[in-house]
Amino acid sequence: xxxxxxxxxxxxxxxxxxxxxxxxxxxxxxxxxxxxxxxxxxxxxxxxxxxxxxxxxxxxxxxxxxxxxxxxxxxxxxxxxxxxxxxxxxxxxxxxxxxxxxxxxxxxxxxxxxxxxxxxxxxxxxxxxxxxxxxxxxxxxxxxxxxxxxxxxxxxxxxxxxxxxxxxxxxxxxxxxxxxxxxxxxxxxxxxxxxxxxxxxxxxxxxxxxxxxxxxxxxxxxxxxxxxxxxxxxxxxxxxxxxxxxxxxxxxxxxxxxxxxxxxxxxxxxxxxxxxxxxxxxxxxxxxxxxxxxxxxxxxxxxxxxxxxx
Amino acid sequence: xxxxxxxxxxxxxxxxxxxxxxxxxxxxxxxxxxxxxxxxxxxxxxxxxxxxx
Numbered sequence: 001x002x003x004x005x006x007x008x009x010x011x012x013x014x015x016x017x018x019x020x021x022x023x024x025x026x027x028x029x030x031x032x033x034x035x036x037x038x039x040x041x042x043x044x045x046x047x048x049x050x051x052x053x054x055x056x057x058x059x060x061x062x063x064x065x066x067x068x069x070x071x072x073x074x075x076x077x078x079x080x081x082x083x084x085x086x087x088x089x090x091x092x093x094x095x096x097x098x099x100x101x102x103x104x105x106x107x108x109x110x111x112x113x114x115x116x117x118x119x120x121x122x123x124x125x126x127x128x129x130x131x132x133x134x135x136x137x138x139x140x141x142x143x144x145x146x147x148x149x150x151x152x153x154x155x156x157x158x159x160x161x162x163x164x165x166x167x168x169x170x171x172x173x174x175x176x177x178x179x180x181x182x183x184x185x186x187x188x189x190x191x192x193x194x195x196x197x198x199x200x201x202x203x204x205x206x207x208x209x210x211x212x213x214x215x216x217x218x219x220x221x222x223x224x225x226x227x228x229x230x231x232x233x234x235x236x237x238x239x240x241x242x243x244x245x246x247x248x249x250x251x252x253x254x255x256x257x258x259x260x261x262x263x264x265x266x267x268x269x270x271x272x273x274x275x276x277x278x279x280x281x282x283x284x285x286x287x288x289x290x291x292x293x294x295x296x297x298x299x300x301x302x303x304x305x306x307x308x309x310x
Numbered sequence: 311x312x313x314x315x316x317x318x319x320x321x322x323x324x325x326x327x328x329x330x331x332x333x334x335x336x337x338x339x340x341x342x343x344x345x346x347x348x349x350x351x352x353x354x355x356x357x358x359x360x361x362x363x
Contacts (some may be wrong), residue, residue, distance in 0.1 A: 152358035159352070251323055258317040261344045268314040284316050288348065292318070295347035300331065 007204040012052045015196030017117045019126035019181025023048060023171045024202060027090065029209055032066060032143055032180050033167035033199040038160040039190040040183035041168075042101055042140040044127075045084055048175040050225070052233065053080045057097045063303055066098045066149070073216060074135065074141060074170065079223040083216040084176055088209055089169035091161045096145035096264040098155050101137065101191050117184030117195070143168050144185070145164040145190055157189040171205050171213060261288065318344065 007026065013035070014020050021044075024030050033043050056077035064072040070090040073083035108114040124134040134154035144162040149155050170178070186195050193304035225231065229248070263271060271288060274280055280287040297305050320328070328340050337343035 044362060240320050252323045254323070256319050256321050257325070258345070259320055259340055261316045261341050262344065262346070263314045263316060265312045265314075267345060267348055267352075268312070270348060270356060271314075271316070274352065284314075285318055288316050288344065289318050289320070291351045292344050292347040293324075295351045296327070296331070299350075300336075 005206045005208075009202045009204060011199070011201040013197045013199050014105075014180065014182055015197050016182050017122065017184060019122045019179055020200065021126045021129050022178045022180075022200070023175070024170075024178045024201065025086075025175050026172050027205050028172050029203045029205045030085075030172070031089075031167050031199075031201040031203065032169045032170075033201065034144070034162050034164055035197045035199055037162050037164040037166065037196070038144075038194070039196040039198055040145040040160065040185070040190045041143040041163065041180050041198050042123065042183050043143055043178070043180045044123055044138055044140055045176040045178045046127075046132075047076070047084070048177050051130075051136065051177070052083075052225070053077070053084075054136075054138050055141060056081075057100075057141065060141070062096045062306075064097075065304065066147070067095055068097060068141075069093050069095060071212070071214065072172075077138075079221065083173050085170040085172050085178075085214045087168060088171045088212055089167065091166045091168070094142055094144060094146040094161055095168070096142040096147040096148055098149070099142060099145065099157070102188070102190075104181070107187070111187055113187075117186070119181060119183055119185070122181040122184055123179055126181060127177070130177055140279040142174055142190075143180075145183070156222050159189060160192045160214070161219075169209075171209055172215070173213075176189075262290055 006029070022030065032043070045055045053076045055074050059075040059077065059081060060068060060073070063075065068087060072086050072087050074085040074087070076082050076084050083112070096110045101123065103118050103120040104114070104116065107116035109116055119140060120134070120137050127136065144160060144166070146158040146160050147155060148158060172178075180197060180198065180200060183190055184195065185191060186193060203262050271284055274291060275284060275287045280290040294307050297307055325340070328343055331337065331343055332339060336347055
């Protein structure tokens with residue numbers, strides 16, 4: 001439900017085959033809503049004041065898994081790595097950051113349809129209003145796209161379960177250019193084999209909207225162009241070598257050293273048992289190192305652990 | 311009592327992580343921290359070790 005305190009700024013509908021680039025300022029909420037239901041919405045966003053900072057499916061997937069939902073963030077790409085928007089409402093919970101945007105190539109290659117609605121071209125056409133090129137489209141956040149991964153390791157697209165009026169709401173944490181589009185895939189399961197309009201609304205956020213947003217990390221490695229060695233955006237297409245370039249990699253050279261660990265008989269017995277499983281490494285040292293870091297991750301690492309069970 | 315020496319090959323970044331944990335009071339030394347990890351990991355993952363205190 002929309003809070004009665006919220007002020008509606010703008011509202012309109014995007015038709016099948018289209019998308020819209022929208023300026024959404026920090027403290028505003030973008031709602032993407034179903035009309036008749038079962039429609040996937042592809043989505044990208046950019047820092048409104050620096051388009052080189054953009055939404056990144058990879059970091060978002062790393063931190064929130066394959067199906068981000070209410071309480072999760074849309075992160076920008078490394079090295080910026082800031083939360084750009086927060087998902088503050090999601091009435092369905094079937095979002096996807098696994099699949100890339102569909103493209104003209106895909107429909108030509110897989111369906112023999114060289115001219116077909118597709119999310120890459122829709123995104124490109126929508127963001128062209130702001131001077132961005134087709135090369136500036138990035139992998140999308142796929143709202144209402146119901147997906148999973150099978151036991152064989154292959155991803156799959158399941159039937160879209162979004163109903164009429166279902167919606168997601170994104171609170172802008174920085175000024176963004178948000179680009180939602182009606183997914184153009186009508187010959188895939190993505191939108192239940194029919195393209196339907198989506199309703200877009202922009203509101204001023206209320207205190208209640210902000211209340212549910214977790215405090216994001218603020219770290220020295222969320223970098224900005226002031227810290228880049230190359231300050232200017234490259235404006236020509238040809239790549240050529242900088243003769244003044246001198247490598248300056250972090251913590252190089254990497255130097256290995258040995259740390260002796262003295263184990264008593266009981267500890268050595270446990271290590272032998274772990275080694276005997278064959279799961280942790282070829283030598284006692286490999287096994288102990290695996291055990292140490294896996295334990296450390298479980299004890300102290302922040303965020304999802306990304307280690308196998310057992 | 312029989313002792314076994316295992317030589318862990320670690321780089322300076324990995325040692326930094328270990329040293330940070332030692333400085334944070336998780337253990338008295340690098341070696342103690344690794345042994346703690348082994349004990350706790352074994353208890354969690356080996357049925358026999360899990361029965362021991």
